[in-house]
Amino acid sequence: GQQLNQSPQSMFIQEGEDVSMNCTSSSIFNTWLWYKQDPGEGPVLLIALYKAGELTSNGRLTAQFGITRKDSFLNISASIPSDVGIYFCAGRWNSGNTPLVFGKGTRLSVIA
Amino acid sequence: GAVVSQHPSWVICKSGTSVKIECRSLDFQATTMFWYRQFPKQSLMLMATSNEGSKATYEQGVEKDKFLINHASLTLSTLTVTSAHPEDSSFYICSIQAFYGYTFGSGTRLTVV
Numbered sequence: 001g002q003q004l005n006q007s008p009q010s011m012f013i014q015e016g017e018d019v020s021m022n023c024t025s026s027s028i029f030n031t032w033l034w035y036k037q038d039p040g041e042g043p044v045l046l047i048a049l050y051k052a053g054e055l056t057s058n059g060r061l062t063a064q065f066g067i068t069r070k071d072s073f074l075n076i077s078a079s080i081p082s083d084v085g086i087y088f089c090a091g092r093w094n095s096g097n098t099p100l101v102f103g104k105g106t107r108l109s110v111i112a
Numbered sequence: 113g114a115v116v117s118q119h120p121s122w123v124i125c126k127s128g129t130s131v132k133i134e135c136r137s138l139d140f141q142a143t144t145m146f147w148y149r150q151f152p153k154q155s156l157m158l159m160a161t162s163n164e165g166s167k168a169t170y171e172q173g174v175e176k177d178k179f180l181i182n183h184a185s186l187t188l189s190t191l192t193v194t195s196a197h198p199e200d201s202s203f204y205i206c207s208i209q210a211f212y213g214y215t216f217g218s219g220t221r222l223t224v225v
Contacts, residue, residue: 033214042118042205042216043156088155090214097144097161097209104155 006089006103013079014111021106022073023089032065032072033090033100043088047074079110114140114210118217125196125224133191133220135206141186142208147179150203150219159204162189196224 006023013019023032031050035043047058049065049072056063062075072091076083086107090100115138125131135145143164148156160181161169168181178200180192193200205219 035216040121040203040219040221042116042207042219045213045215048213099146099158099161100207100214102155102157107153 004089004091004101004103006106008106009104010107010109012109012111015079015081017079019076019079019083019108020073021087021089022071023091023103024071025091025101026070027093028069029091029093030069030095031092032063034061034063034072034074035088035090037086037088037105039085043090046087076108079108081110081112084108084110114138114142114208114215116206116208116215116217118206118220120220121218122221123223125222127197127224128195130192130194131196131222133193133204133206133222135189135191135217137187137208137210140208140210142189142210143186144209145183145189146207146209147181147189147191148205148207150205152203156205159191164189193222196222198224200224 004023004025033048034046037043047063052069053067054065060077086105088105089103092098117136119134145162147159149159150156159174162181162183164183170176183189201224203219206217
């Protein structure tokens, strides 16, 4: 199936540092979502974006829906140990009951 | 958001046997549910879209006779892995699309020995 290009694949950062990751697609999407997955668990929604240019925050997390509708980024500020996990971008290109397409994930490790 | 319950959380089965995984939408009537498979250190890959009262739609490369999907009610979809083999060992996750977005089950770790 189709996938999004997500980078970086993995990151090792010091506690307190900011983190940035992004996703790009060759197709225009009308919805971008960012999820976090802990080991052995399903993905949990962090931020949902529905409009081009939209910038949304959820605590220390900020995400933007790119103007071209082909990209999105997620920033995490002042990282803490519990931020460790795998972050996935996901998107869909139309409305209705359509499944999400996922990026390959960014594995984040935080060093205390 | 919507609550999705997936059962079992993990299962170990012998090669050649069948395993059923349940996905329940606890507070939302889901006409559509999605089944994903995730191999270690990889992303979620859509297997099929489960439609209440009708046949599931399978993604290319997913054998419909091997991965049987039944969506008999608005709150329950089941995925049966028939004649399981070690290469079917994976993490299986279901998802629904509620009014406010997509919610995922907690996943089922299948190990075929």
